[in-house]
Amino acid sequence: LFRSGITREVDDKLCPLFATRLIMGVKNGPSPEWLQQQLRAVGLRPISALVDITNFFTMDRARPLHVFDADKIKGALIVRDAHKGEKLDALNDKSYELAPGMVVIADDNGVQSLAGVVGGVATSCDENTVNVLLEAALWDAANIARTGRDLQINSDARYRFERGVDPKAVISGLDAAAQMIVELCGGQVSAAVIAGAEPDNARNYTLRTDRCKTLGGIDLSIAQQSKILMDLGFIVVAKDGALQVTTPSWRHDVMGEADLVEEILRIHGFDNIPPVSVPMADTVPAPGVNDNQRRVLRARRALAAQGLLESVTWSFVKESEAKVFGGGADNLKLVNPISTDMSDMRPTPLPGLLAALQNNFNRGIRLDGLFEIGPAFLSPAPDGQQTRAAWVRSPAPQRHWQGNQSADVMTVKADVVAILNALGQNTDLPVTRDVPGYYHPGRAGAIYVGKNPIAYFGELHPEVCGLYDFKTAPVVAEIILDNLPPPTKKGNAKPLLDASVLQPVSRDFAFVVPQALSAGELVKAVKLADRNLITGVDVFDVYEGNKMAAGEKSLAISVTIQPKDKTLTDVEIENIAKAVITAAEKLGGRIR
Template identity: 35%
Template structure:
């Protein structure tokens, strides 16, 4: 909501400075987002009248003007504006004048000089040069009666200020200059000027037949016919200036009048070309398949959930939002129909967003507009039309079907004191409601208020408490320290923060990315194997139609984006939420029924692991590079990597990540068919796991430094080819060594090219170094041999292996 200070002071003029008014409104709940002067500072610019304009002797595009600025002698000024002509009055900068600062931030001073050999004693100014607008097509033409020689700042009221309010949705009654003035009067106690709407006497009996077929759409519809209107009449400059300071450009006189009343009293209205209406008007819900070309040029299709105003032939207007092009007024319009209605907020809410645009009218109607003054506001509009465009008014037609009920709301004074945090009396509350213009009665500590028709936000007790607080003043509320003790909530040692995970991945050479949570449905089907993703009701685009259940697609998109820009090495990660169907999830403050929303961490590595360097030559990042990064991410917890399958990964180069027997993620190379589909020169390696697995860690436990030297023994066992490294180490750890085994490390794998006397063709030899130790004493040979024997026995029984040699 934007408006000039001068317009506000016409309705309520408290003895406060501009900044004080802004502070008062802000502390009253109407936040002043911006306060700026109408024009930047400048000096010595006055009204001048061009008395003579002749061609410059040495330049085709310049004219030499004789300008009267009220000093007796005419000034000789050279000007290149195309509209510089005799008789017009324009802003004239005298010698020594300071123009507004330019792009460099320095004021521009007018000096006596020569242009192409002709002396120029000043400058004639455009609106852009005064920074009043971007119009620089010609000189700014002032009113023909503007006093010659008077300061332009006074003539154009350029010392005015523009307020920009950031209103919450419940403050619909403040979406007008009068509404803000009403609030300012209540906050300051300054008198409020009540508007008077003198009825316009009808001079003919022409009426338009109107039918309200949908009372749940329109509760009141008022209108009248005005004949013989001059639509080519010029909008008065005072109205143009006020509209401009409200952020609205001038269009035509009739449109300007409608907009003016909307900004003045918050009453959106519409003016039809009466002669283009076929028969009468029907206010109803739309019908499927009906189309309407709007004033903004868009053609839309309506249905039974959208309100319309239709005539006997076609739809003419989108109810409460925008008029149609078919009945728009033009220069040829002679007779008009002025309409003002009350549209139920629920019938207008959300309709604009269906067609991807919004209007000032829809913004107000969906929050609630006073239904009690449609007739008075049409009288006001009619008066302005006749004064500016002429015309003859017809009789008023006012149809009322159903209006909102003003249900009384009660407030307990004791409850108000408790919520506000300071004692308030019954008299204070009654005074606050009186200043707000609300009817209030008190009985036994309970105040009952009947909301006026322009207040749609008063329905519960807390609404009344808020009004009392606003009038008492937020700045007057006491500062009360909290009663509860404040104790720091320390995070448990067994969990690290998400930021620690980010820093660790960054230290491993990965760059963080942030992507949308809604993705292409094909990604879910191909890369996550999700045939039933969670679909969006109103997607931004067809490529962002479902919620992701995996981060893999987002990382591949980032990789493709970088490769298209000639990147040779890409290592990226993302920490984000995924969305999976889960019927066991119930609705709470942070969850939605049927949708599991865990946090995942995923990474992708492509290209040389260390970049270009002389010390290492490799074909690029492989599975074990990223496996090592995952192990670093999970450390000090030890993960187990088990062969597995994943829709996005190579079937022979993919592993499930397990911790304590539970699968927490996957790591692997991109599947060849997806590498081909994404047109990637090489296959990236990806990982994705639950974030909870990455943030958990073992709490360190103190152990004394070993006093006794450990013993190491190497064994080589022959096992079948299908026995994996993990299976071998698991069997070794399960051996009963009486707690002497401290570690086991595979250091050699031997596979003969052909069968030998000691090994079959389907066998291999695995060499393992065992580390044995005791915290009580140095191990004896008997203890070491017994432990090694237990390991060999466990491998023999569990894996069918045997000791080599």
Template identity: 35%
Template structure:
């Protein structure tokens, strides 16, 4: 939000510079920056009055104007603006003037006619990014007056970032209250002429739910002049607040919103049918807004309706069919308080944003509606004329009274210092709070309606702290002693997993949870994806259902910057819809490896990373949990059919490992294959607690079995069978050789198993070892048709 310093000082004027005011507001919890109203003011530009305008003899689009600049001699200026006409007052740059951007005005001759200056547009004075025609000034502007004085270019703009709980500061009045409280000065009330009600026309207003709309006030203003023009002083204040002028009545509603903090809306009363109703949308009901966007209300949005149809999206934007136009002479002013819950999310859901919605989502003073309505009415009569009709009000006439108990001992405990009771009372009184002393060291504090963020004792203590000054509260060491939580030996932290991968040369990345739908569809085609209502970019319009949807773009980004060898991993949460439409959040860990297996060097031959390189890193990541895990050949839509494995632990699938599918590489135009994995994080954190065991004093024995099996039999299956049939004497079974080639039948291979036998209490006999080896061989033959290789 942007506000003019000059406008603020009309309400409160502490003896401080704008920089000091800004610093005090920042220390009081409001973030803001100060910038000049005009970054580069024009020099030598005055108010000019066109007294004569004739067509240029050599150019149809040019006019030769006679301009009064408050001097004895009028200036002859050639102008090409379409709105240049007799009687118009506009900025005039005289000879020697300098405009923003460095343009110097000199004597010129255009198509054979002398031109002694230049009539200026808003763009040429750096007041707008674009403009059509000359900047038109009020008829009361005095010719010859410097334009920087007339428009007060010496002003400053306060650019504020308001936190969601301080919606009361989204106005000149609200900010002035805070400045007055921080500096301990009085708030000035701007004098305005009282509104005189002359008519008796009213529109009936009905509210369906007071929870959605606690208060609604409205009034008709008749005989409004359609030829009225928004005055320059109001135009400049709106411009400096980032609001463009549209129509005098609309500009007045925006002005009052900025001044008092109450959003208003003006309807063309002649376009309303019957009464005004505040209600939730019916199924399939639609409304066309002022921005010509037609919305279908499928979430029971709050609407403003007449007896025929919806005429506005409550608290967000008015409807096109009932909006004020240049021909409107009878308007109905709406001043309502909509509950934040009734407005929040409506604009974002339909991608409609407005200053009104911004304020209603944060809360609007429920006692401000009549005051704002009277102020807007007074300005309409002053600028546009009109006959004022009585106010129609529905809902609560007075907001609920909020009272909070505040203990002085609690203030001391929370802030860490003892503030005298009288000073606490004085600080809170500055905010308009009413304090009544109770028994003991407490007060009953009555909160004004505009401070709807104050609801509990801690809120009041925060106000005491910021008004007293956080910089005055001395820093002290914590007095509390924190007990360390015992670590769970059976659980590894996420940091342990990060360190395990980092130790093997992997680098962690942190990607946004928003991903490109095209990539997500390729890596997780079966996922129930969640679309983002308001994406920050078209390429980030879905919540990620797979971490690979973020890792692949990161790989491509780094590869485009000459980073050929990459080992990237990420820990994050993935999001999917469940069958009932809810959201499932799953923490996962994923990685992507591409390029050479080792950095470039002379000690070993260059080789691209392959499936087994990444599998080895995963086995290291699993640690002691590896004994419970199995890698099983599997298929995955995003992975190469013959280079993909499923990781299981105790029969539960943890995730997949493999090379990206060739079709995926082709569809995404990937430069090369990459090895990826994605696993559930929770299962990886669980590890077996180590159990001590004595070392055997007796020698181990080894037997080797060279087995001929079918090509489709995995080594993992052979090992599992050997371990299950080896009995208690088998301590370890491992594969130490695989042979294919001469001497073996087609589609066969030889797998050599090394079997280690031991007993901690005695030396095994030859007969026991042979019996155990034979049992393993028989089990392998029975299960897989394995034969001993001759």
């Protein structure tokens, strides 16, 4: 053997062990058929004898190697940290810009290989290669994983180095590969040039002999446990009624006594573990779903019962859509989006539903409507995600023998009431106009419980319609399931019918009220005028013509009074009427 004339400078922190052999006078060509068949069997394409030999050892021995064309190396090989802005033309036909923290193998010309990940084109071997430098090394697993992830390079070498290779296989792998190169390509081999030393990664653990029974449920003798571990390459010494176990160099995954028990059970056979009945702690099993999950299931059934089809859309939307629907914050943007149309987390499921509805229209498919129950992302905080039930009704009129029918605001309001009823919620709540900006300001409503919104419904804002090319504004609705209070109704049974034998009395009232007062606020106030006898309040007329003063409108309501125990006298009915008028006056109204 002769000594290689190439020197190396190695940083032990980046590379604990680096070894090479120079092989001179080789003839590189196609590898023999048996080697090509071995590589094709594992999905690799044969390239040349030198490259195929290194790939063979990578797959067969989990020992990644690399070959340099020695005549293309200038000066000494140095294992070092990459410099900012350095580039490497890699063997995968791609060019990469490197950054500090990435380990490279370089010479006087610059970077020639990205250590443990991929080699470079400049020093690659071809059919004209005569002198080859064979390299085997031990790299830091975390550094290799970080480098491959940052550059998005997936290679067989990276796969093995980042999971840990056998440190004792570096020199033996180098020698075996050099021998195969000489047998297949000829040449003379130099003595190995070694920098660094094999790290001692052996670990010692005490295995109590009863742990197989207590952890795995199998009672094995000390002899059986020792034999299984020694057959797997462990060094086992019995001492003081326990086993002192030393791990082999290639077992990076064994980190304690429990792992040793797992190895014994694995070889003995998991199917040999006797089945044991688990005693029931309680006679009544706990429910399989919690209240939130049950609420989602009921909402899904109720929406389907309204004639809507369920849809599952992406949780990502493009930036313009996110901003229109109240999102678009920088802290809700994806770092690595699938595409520019999926750059932001959605603030509501509505964008995906609207796009799906329009896509169906463009293909001639007419749908009554779509719904989705899924997350809405408002902030990256732990409480910044809501579960919303959202749906959209088709703006196109549905053909019917009684005449074409189109969904309107009252259609989705009826949907909201039906869903809230199915969820056991109180639906006798006022409707306000405090809605998000993507709803039509005059044709939408919101339902609040205290300061928390629980539902929005109405027409889509005209500017939002333009994003989806809707000629007629669709009607949409949302229920924020996380904001719903505990259900006021238990079960699905209807309340007992308490029909009165006495005839109800109906009285009509017309009030002049402020323009800003909603009909729902007036209805709620009138109902509270007499909780026992007033059973219904209906709005039958709204007048906002030029006969009204500026800032005023007229609301006409019909109040149903239902006697309970006796027929009401005229005086009692008159007192109820006065209470209704007083309730309206407290809201700024007056009898017309």
